Amino acid sequence: MEERRENRSEDRHEELSERKKLILKAIVDAHIADGEPVGSKYLMETKQIPCSSATIRNEMAELEALGYLEQPHTSAGRVPSERGYRFYVDSLVEHYAMTAREVFQINELLKEKMAELDHILLTASKVASNLTNYTAFAIKPRASSITVRRFDAVYLDDNTFILVLVVSNGQVKTKTVRLSDMPPLSTAVTDLLAAVCNEHLHDLSANEITLPIMMEMEKAMGSRAELISVAVKVIYEAMSELDQGELKVSGMDRLLEYPEFNDPDRMKEVLGAIEQKDDILRMVSDPNGDGVNVVIGSESAVKVMDRSALVYKPIVQNGKTVGAIGVLGPARMDYAKVLATLEGISGNVESLLSPEQKHIEEGGAKSAPRDE
DSSP states (O other): OTTTSOOOSTTTSOOOOHHHHHHHHHHHHHHHHHOOOBOHHHHHHHSOOSSOHHHHHHHHHHHHHTTSEEOOTTOSSBEEOHHHHHHIIIIIOOOOOOBHHHHHHHHGGGGSOOOOHHHHHHHHHHHHHHHHSSEEEEEEOOGGGOOEEEEEEEEEETTEEEEEEEETTSOEEEEEEEOOSSOOOOHHHHHHHHHHHHHHHTTOOGGGOOHHHHHHHHHHHGGGTHHHHHHHHHHHHHHHTTTTOEEEEEOGGGGGGSGGGOSHHHHHHHHHHHHHOHHHHHHHTSOSSSSOEEEEGGGSSSTTOTTEEEEEEEEEETTEEEEEEEEEEETTOOHHHHHHHHHHHHHHHHHHHSSSOOOHHHHSOOSOOBOO
């Protein structure tokens, strides 16, 4: 659990007593379950906290003063604040043991034998939405995190060749290059160009192609050094076409099941943010490590995330982030289940993308499933 949680609470949270932690966890768990404010009487009757009602009320008042709880105007009970949810995610959430049915649904991903990353991520997001009952999304990253795995240069005629780029997210880009005022091409020249590109540019992003690298490439091309500037310009153009990134959403209607999204104006704002996608893509393209990232309310660059949470897990292949899957829901989402689900799904997606496929028990959810 420590690996997947963002370590945001070290400098921001006072040291809470064990009793305050117990009460805060009980309030968050209860509010996640039904969305209602939680009072001291409820905690005494249902959560078996070994304190008097007066003691619990005093502790709740102190937690409110510290910023972990809030009191709605219409209720005597309390609800967690963003700070309370953050402390819960960082320090209090318990491990979720997936059921045998949930493990089975995730492992079904391995039977698809899907070759295209787009299809894999979209299917993974649908599974995430079905298992968590929240809106899920799949993301293909911007070009800044995409690298070129292989180059080919195909001779067409004395003035024309096709440059083929196989990039890290599985896509293949082809560009027809027509030359003017240059010596004629040949198969030997285009083969040499492909070899030089593969030697010097393999596994680099467009931003990593520097002038010293280009100078080394020109040296390797000998008398046809002028082709390097042409090829690099075409490579930049091809990579820029991938720069927008993609965001695909599954289970959008599930947001309507939660009161936090019942207001038509609020739902319109959320839909607009998803349709615009730029803020979400920017945030998810710069994850805090390769574990599960949890972004709550105002922590998000997405302005309409008030009372909401976004949880996502980067998909890593050969040390590079090639995509992400995540869920969007109310701030009171079931974090334990969401964290376990995204780790399990991402483990199987990464297995699909690797030469050796392993089941969830080996690479995803590391604990044995529980009986339903």
